[in-house]
Amino acid sequence: MEQRSIHRDHGDLHFFSNEESSSSNIPSNVYEYFQLVEDGKFPFFNNTQVHVSAMKNSAGETLLNAAARLGHHEIVERLVGDIDVEETDYDGWTALLNASHHGFADIVRTLLNAGASIENPDLMGWTSLMWACYKNRPEVVDVLIEFKAHVNIVGEEDGLTPLIIASGRGFVELVPKLLEAGAQVNTSDKFGSTALIWAARKGHLQIVQYLLNSGAELDAVGMQASSALMLATRGNYIPVVEALLAREPNVNIVDYNGLSALGIAAREGYTEIAASLLQSGAFVNTVDRFGNSILANAVRSGNINLVRMLLERHADVNAKDSEGRTPLHLAIDKNYSDIVLALLEKKPNLELKNRDGDTALLRAIKNRDVQVSQLLVSMGAKLSTTDNAGDNALHLALRARSRRLTQILLVNPSDSKLLYRPNKLGETPYSIDQESPQPILPTIFGPFGTEVDLKSLLGFDSYGDVIADVVCEPNLSLPLTIGLYAKWGSGKSILLSRIRNSMKSFSR
Template sequence: MGECGVPPQVQLFLRACEQGDCETARRLLGLPGGGTTTTTADPAVPSSSCGTEEAAEPRGEASAPPATTTAAAAGAAVAVDCTDEAGNTGLQFAAAGGHEQLVRFLLRKGASVQSTNHYGWSPLMQAARFGHLSVAHILLENGADLNAQNKLGASVLTMASRGGHVSMVKLLLESGAFVDNYDHFSTSVLNSSRDDLPDITPLMAAAQHGHEAVVHLLLDWGADCNYTVKTMGWSPLMLAAVSGKVSLAQQLMEKGANPDHLNVLHKTPFEISVGFKHKDMKDYLESLTTIRPQADTEKRQPDVFHALKLGNFQLVKEIIDEDPSQVNITNVDGASPLMIAAVTGQLPLVQLLVEKNADIDKQDNVHGWTALMQATYHGNKDVVKYLLNQGADVNLRAKNGYTAFDLIMLLNDPDTELVRLLASACMQVDKDKNKLNNRSSLPCSRSRQSLNVPMLPDDKGETAYLYVLWRNCSSSSSILLLWYLVDPRRRKDDVGRKLKLW
């Protein structure tokens, strides 16, 4: 058995699929045509030819396969839909890498086009995220679910829109993708079962990342320019304000976007542009916005949630000093003041609330999220670090079953420093548990480590990151992320090209 329960042959097969090595993949599946190569070519360069069905798989006794291939088929063949620890199949890796011939080959051999990893990503999502148009065509021809969503509620079209792949977005729309993640002509909403997860539409993803051509295309197809995220109240115009691109805001306004819409923090797109210091966006939205920031006169009837929305440290302190019970009161969604402060990322307010005996592990009534989860999801590293230092429970699970670490691993582009912080905390918890149970802190002994997975020095504490990341990432990509975390000198782009299944 290989690293953490994944057999070595499976690891080799998945790595071959990631690299587009058809010959090795065929051999490990125990099929003819994938015999041992005798060339002295660079082994790092994968074979890219899967050949034709007839040429690669001769039939009859006159064309028996080599002995090495027969042995592989008899004793070491892997299943075409075998997975790593994160549930990724060979087809997932091949689709993410854009390996068209290998994708065709795996589908011919019975690979499931609907397979999803533990985070809900399908092969089509992988192809869409990285703009592999020909691979998407193949998967759609083989019945891939066009409107599937991952466990964060993001659809295939959302993946393509986030990446700014105009041709991919056009293909998906013309093939019948729901432009807003639900069928406009049906009463049943596609993501109605995902009320406990933050959701984002393709238009929001494109607006947030400044993809003007994609925004234009989605609006032409009838995307709702006033759709809002239920949990946070953000609209496409607000996300355009974050990007700072005035042309995006203009497109949305032409389609009827509401400049006076308020999010859960009572902020308009104009106020958001001010906060991000986008002068041109601020100047554009200011003349369109009729709702102005609330005046200080509202302090006459102070409320801790209103004070938090204002970001007024002194007012929050005065309110809690006068009525200490307000530190743990909840709003209509069951959120506490500490959770609101964690969302906004205002560390001084978070510190004040904790010092005033805020319940650091309190969970809201709607989703079961804690302040640590909110800070993690919104990328507020200083708040995450502080809450962890104050003993926030990293093992608490939301109503959907996810911990704070699970949330960071579900994001498309997880922040490496946040991963490091949470991984370290998780590892410490595991060490403490293992001490109580008198067993080693590592799940696999050093003698059973795969030869393909280099072990890092224990004295640097780097095996802790290996252990936690290995449990949550694909077998071939986790070690690359680990190298980047412990050696910031590595080029992020080089590592990022390999981390395709995030």
């Protein structure tokens, strides 16, 4: 509705000035009359031939409408007595609407003095004052207010008021004019958004202050149940957030998605705003309707300073989202190693699983993250834990053909027994490796030609650990007798010493 065009037929034109007028050079068709008005020249009429009030162009405009739209005040003054000032074009626009929209205050005054209705709306339900506010026409607004325009008029379709329009578009000069004229500060549009919400959403600090000083409701919510504080936070408008917090709003109300202002700041990675909200009493452990905690949102943003700030405020490091992921899962998947370290400092539960059955270690291995995998192993993450497919850490490392990951997982000899533990398909890590044209295990334990050779290399450690694991089972009743069958010179005494050492390791 901002750009309005008039379509005309084309033809040869003959123009003349006021001094050249005579009955012989009166325009011969309507188009020529409108073209003269377009050029700012008053078309003299032969009253026996022309009915000026009946003239309309292809857009339904009268000559008065066209002159008002183009800002030709002198022509308006000469036509205003001959043409009905309430005549509209096909869009429902009067001469007054045109003059107000385009900012011609002198024409507005002339039309109002001639009896133009100040409240006549266009087809969309907007009045002259609403259009003057939308286009930032302060002089026109002054005239309209002087003639008692209704400052609290509400748009029929959108519920907007002049104050909401001016506030949302950041027109600092208009807002105090409207407030002084009696504009109601807490009127809302059809979505419930007030002038304060609109101003905060766009970061218009001075207007926000005007509205607050005029009694704007701090905690009003509009579209999607968003408050002024939430929208200022979303836009990262720090001065506006500070101005709102100074009035002590409710910082813990949430929108339709369950997000508080702090949740929004965490999601966007806005450290400074988050600090202000925490200082104002924002809850740190709320979750949105998708199960995302504020800490999880901060992790997703990748902002380590924000994550540390929340952890210092005792954010729940083990909180799960709707997919069972903890902040540690998210940090590993995002490859944020600095955030992983910050989370591990708070001693999270390393054995929590997501909906796929993955622990933090399993996620790190699936992502082939050697550094994080080594860190998790050193912190005691269990290698024996399996995902929903029954795969343990060694299944994943050998299937990924990663020698470095496999070495990290086998640094403790007692974990070699996991090489023979099957998944739900009956596959063991050892069988997965043996199916490869280039097995990894021989490169770790040395070359071998047959399975017997491998058992001779791995057997003492692997089988010794298995037996030690069985013996250390707390539910077994003592005494317990175990028999070892071995050929002469098989190294049974070496196996016994390995079992003894493994049992000491398990008991620790």
